[in-house]
Amino acid sequence: MLDTIPEKIEHDQTLLRIKWKDGKECSYDLLNLRKSCPCANCRGGHEIVTKRTTDHIKTISLASWKKVGRYALQFTWSDNHDLGIYTYDSLREACNKGVEYAPPGER
Ligand SMILES: [Zn+2]
Numbered sequence: 001m002l003d004t005i006p007e008k009i010e011h012d013q014t015l016l017r018i019k020w021k022d023g024k025e026c027s028y029d030l031l032n033l034r035k036s037c038p039c040a041n042c043r044g045g046h047e048i049v050t051k052r053t054t055d056h057i058k059t060i061s062l063a064s065w066k067k068v069g070r071y072a073l074q075f076t077w078s079d080n081h082d083l084g085i086y087t088y089d090s091l092r093e094a095c096n097k098g099v100e101y102a103p104p105g106e107r
Contacts, residue, residue: 005020005088009073011062011065028091034054068085073091
């Protein structure tokens, strides 16, 4: 699927921008991405989300990012957290719907 492959990824102090191979451009609020980290630690457990451990985070910046295989991005945040795997599908889905990113199962 062309629409879930990023062609260009860039970020500044507040936003991550992805230009997808089908030409659509999406931007994501970095603080929301950090607070919505899909890893089990941040979700407060593996099963049903009870309490996120990211609610207290007020500011964040992106230190670096890398691609994970052909399906996801992994971010290293300014608080040194890097466990979250953000799939292209979930990022693109949020953009298509015009809503903030949320991990699968949390919207
Ligand atoms: Zn996390």
